[in-house]
Amino acid sequence: MRREVSSAGQMGGVPVLILKEGTQRSKGRDAQSANITAARAVAAAVKTTLGPKGMDKMLVNSLGDVIITGDGAYILKEMDIEHPAAKMIVEVAKTQDEEIGDGTTTAVVLAGELLAKAEELFDMGVHPTIIVKGYRIAVDKSKEILESLAKHVSPEQEDILMNIATTAIKGREDHSMKTRLAKIAVEAVKAVTDVSDGRKVDPDEIKIEKLEGGSVEDSELILGVVIDKERASINMPRIIEDARILLLNRAIEIRKTETKSRIDITTPEQMMLFLDQEEDLIRDMVHKIENSGANVVFCKKGIDDVAEYYLAKSNILAVKNVSEKDMEKLSRATRAKILTDLEAISDSDLGGACIAEEVRIGEKKLIFVRECSNPKSVTVLLRGGTKHVVESMETTFNDAIRVVGTVIEDGRYVAGAGAPEIEVSLGLRKYAASLKGREQLAVYKFAEAVDIVPKALAENSGLSSIDMLVELRGQHERGVKDAGIDIYAGKVVDMARTGIIEPLRVKIQAIDSATEAASMILRIDDVISAGRERMPGAPPPGPGGY
Known part of the structure; x- marks a missing residue:
């Protein structure tokens, strides 16, 4: 419910004016419901893009320019969002993208589901403070579970780095093309890794040049710099x-x-x-x-x-x-x-x-500085048949170099395809039974919310989410901790064997960012919007304050 507020009380029958005329205000459950609805709408907008078989979105700006992408962070950045609570969800994607470069859609979808479960707790009479406290308890336990699942990797284990890069390269059915891009990503990251600073990787040292014409096979890593001159x-x-x-x-x-x-x-x-x-x-x-x-x-x-x-x-x-x-x-x-x-x-x-040479590619001339000795800055030349293809390649390639850099820095990874989320969900359900008080309900709902990741992966691949969840839980309860959804085979398999793996930090950051945003929105119980200013001489606002 929204209403115009002009006073907050009376003194001796005289109204005390504290807010500007035209100010809009919603309080209590009305404010919470409005915020949750707006935030969930943003999460729903990108939910169908999750996973290798996720759908793309077509974005059309005011000039009529068309962009087709399946990258959650890019979609949210380009959307013209006004609702303040919805903007908080956009910040989740921004934080995830800046910190890791991958897992943005997972973080946003999880934040939306945490808010949906919070509404169910509201209906049960649980106070927002209790929900937030329970969610924080669940996050700490989730990290503990994820840490126990992590496996170690060194920069010399190129096969594992290749699998991590391949997992991050979304939307390419051609295995040879994914392998080509993954190999370039791994070689580029290893070239710029600063071993003197504890295996520090700066993705900005990998320059990406996009060129229309040719095919993905023509893409290459230049151990040096390519300049558009x-x-x-x-x-x-x-x-x-x-x-x-x-x-x-x-x-x-x-x-x-x-x-x-x-x-x-x-x-x-x-x-x-x-x-x-x-x-x-x-x-x-x-x-x-x-x-x-x-x-x-x-x-x-x-x-x-x-x-x-x-x-x-x-x-x-x-x-x-x-x-x-x-x-x-x-x-x-x-x-x-x-x-x-x-x-x-x-x-x-x-x-x-x-x-050092001038090279003509199509109608363009570029300066190549090649085969530098131990370069700390390299260039990746991405080739594709159309502008859309090379732009899509750049987005997915950026994800690949970021995750490879992350796993080289941290040296730890987990299985992908919903495997860690199911393990966290099952672990939290068991953990919730050991808690006392209403926080137990919040932890249990958090466990239910985490299931959204494998559910969305199954749905976006045309599979039954119910059947996949049942089979996933069954295998995990039998001790197959790396069991995940093979979306191409349409069944649950051991992800460690198929090579579908992700950096540990991607999962931890996604849970952290999603919970922080959801908690912030749940703590809001009063929304006050300033009234619009009127030009001098303009008529007063109508009944709605505008």
């Missing part, structure tokens, strides 16, 4: 082997003075002398580059036409107007220092690569 001059060499790379954070041209100045030239001879002096200065810059031993130059700023001529004459490949981000990646890949001065360039300032 071309040579500064067509007279420069197209390819340089044994590249000696110089990175400049300055222009190769005459700097403009900071103050305004005037030069009076009255004769043609003076003009020629002035131009000759400028050319000499530029020639001196190029001479310093040449003397440094560099044969490839990447410049953050511009390169004068005269400088381009002399660089080409010296057989130096130069690229201008390179972005700061690409300059940093080049530095990480080639070990070159980014210089602001051409004076006294030492050998240690230069970076190295086997090959």
Whole structure:
């Protein structure tokens, strides 16, 4: 129930005005029900995208642009959501995506189901505070159960890393294509892993370049950097082997003075002398580059036409107007220092690569810096027949590199396909029986809510969720802790044997994020919305306050 609030009480029969005219307010069960309904609607919007056989959504913006995706985080980011409680569920997806990169849909769907079970507890007369307390108890126990299920993995166990990457690559029925992308993901992550910092992985060091044309098989990992630029001059060499790379954070041209100045030239001879002096200065810059031993130059700023001529004459490949981000990646890949001065360039300032070349792919020209020695920044070139294909590949490939990075950092994984959720559900049911008080009911409902993950996986695959849950519980109770739903075979199998596995952190983060959002929404019992401001001279609002 929503009503306009203009006072909160009376003193001697006189109303005391505390809220602005037009303010909307809902309290108690009305506020809780409205918030839960809004949050559950968001969860329902992405529920059908869960799993490898999940459906896609078509998003059409105000300009008519169409995006087709099955990525829960992307869908929620693009949806124009206004309800404050619904926005909290969107934050769940955002947090999961930023922390792990995968499991966003699982977290959102679980949050929606926790709220649905909370409504059932409301009907039984359980207070929200008790529900929240019970949910926190259930989370702690869930983590304990998940920890007991975890298996250890090292970066050298490439077969396990491949399985984790393949599991994250959603929506590709072609096994060979999934294997191709998974292999690239594993190699890319291993290349940028910082072993000196406890196996730290920074996904930003893996640059992704998307190119329309070709097929997924043409996708490749470049142990170096690919830049969406071309040579500064067509007279420069197209390819340089044994590249000696110089990175400049300055222009190769005459700097403009900071103050305004005037030069009076009255004769043609003076003009020629002035131009000759400028050319000499530029020639001196190029001479310093040449003397440094560099044969490839990447410049953050511009390169004068005269400088381009002399660089080409010296057989130096130069690229201008390179972005700061690409300059940093080049530095990480080639070990070159980014210089602001051409004076006294030492050998240690230069970076190295086997090959630097300009490559034409379709109508596009790109600069490839290949085969760097022990690069800490790499590039993945994704190819696909259409724009939609490469964009979809980028989303799923990002998930793959994030989960591989996570499992390399943590060194632990669990079975996928609903196996850990069923184990948590069964464990919580047994645990709830040992508790006293109404928290026991909340823990039991939490166990029921966790079942939503295998149920949704089965439903989205065209299988009977009831039959799958019965079979899952039966196998887990018989001790097969890794039993999950093989959506392709349509039956319950041991996921550890089939290679459907996920990082432990994905599951823990999903349960944490979902419970935190659900608890926050359940604690709200009063929603006050500010009234809309009226323009001066406008008529007063109607009965609804608007």
